[in-house]
Amino acid sequence: MKKKGTGTSPQPPSRERKVAATLVYDGTCGSCSWFARAVHRLDTHAGVKLATLQDPDIRDRIAPSLGDRYEQSFHLIDETTGKVRSGEDALLDLARLLPPIKPFAEVVFVLPGVRRIPGVFYRTAAAWRRCALQAAPSQTDKVT
Numbered sequence: 334m335k336k337k338g339t340g341t342s343p344q345p346p347s348r349e350r351k352v353a354a355t356l357v358y359d360g361t362c363g364s365c366s367w368f369a370r371a372v373h374r375l376d377t378h379a380g381v382k383l384a385t386l387q388d389p390d391i392r393d394r395i396a397p398s399l400g401d402r403y404e405q406s407f408h409l410i411d412e413t414t415g416k417v418r419s420g421e422d423a424l425l426d427l428a429r430l431l432p433p434i435k436p437f438a439e440v441v442f443v444l445p446g447v448r449r450i451p452g453v454f455y456r457t458a459a460a461w462r463r464c465a466l467q468a469a470p471s472q473t474d475k476v477t
Contacts, residue, residue, distance in 0.1 A: 352429055353380040357395070357408040360385030364458065365407065375431040394455075408460065420459065421452045 343427045356372055359365040365418075369383050386404060395410065396403040396419050406420030409427050418426055429437030442448050 351380075352382045353413050354412055355363050355382045355384050355391075355410040355427070356427065357384050357386055357388075357391055357410065359404075359407075360387050368407070368458075372427070372431065375430045378430075380430050381427070421455045422454060424451050 355456065356368045356369060363393050372381060373383060386392070393404070395408060399408070399419070402419060407423065408419045409423035410417050425433070425438060425442045428434045428442070431438075440447075441451060
């Protein structure tokens with residue numbers, strides 16, 4: 334009589350998930366790096382890859398389509414479609430990828446009067462950040 338469970342057993346499901354998006358941030362900026370570390374901690378499903386603006390592969394991939402906007406904010410690349418959203422426009426998409434934040438984001442970003450709050454926080458933080466990229470004279474008057 335053959336015992337159940339003998340023979341080859343299936344491999345346990347992999348905990349590694351497919352990367353849904355790449356967050357591109359300024360690796361020379363303390364505030365931007367702090368933001369990226371916070372995203373990494375909240376990314377409990379490992380769906381967001383982190384990359385810096387200084388990465389030559391990333392620069393080659395998205396800088397041509399973004400032009401001057403490349404160095405003005407963070408970017409979120411949807412790895413399924415290739416679509417790039419930047420700064421405030423990427424906040425909801427990013428929040429939806431972070432399991433601890435997703436339920437709140439679905440509420441905050443749709444309620445009238447409340448949906449502006451994340452953008453206000455982002456614009457305020459962007460105005461106060463001190464990045465090497467922001468130091469260029471052509472960049473100091475642009476806040477995204």
